[in-house]
Amino acid sequence: MRRLGVESSAIRSVGYDAGLATLEIEFTSGDVYRYHAVPPSVHRALMDAESKGRYFVAHIRDVYPTVRVA
Numbered sequence: 001m002r003r004l005g006v007e008s009s010a011i012r013s014v015g016y017d018a019g020l021a022t023l024e025i026e027f028t029s030g031d032v033y034r035y036h037a038v039p040p041s042v043h044r045a046l047m048d049a050e051s052k053g054r055y056f057v058a059h060i061r062d063v064y065p066t067v068r069v070a
Contacts (some may be wrong), residue, residue: 010053016043023060024034024069032070035060 001024003015008028015024016036016038023046042059049055 009053034067035064038064
């Protein structure tokens, strides 16, 4: 999945596949996780958030099914 770099102290890059409703996040640690059943509105809100890390913790982490991919 193609990811775009973002300005964040916690997140390095974010990718989204609307067809699969899958959000992929690469953290600054180098770990990559995929979050499933994520609506496009959540991806848009993450990308628009002033603090992507805070948005992730409040609205994505522990909310959507997750798989570590790297």
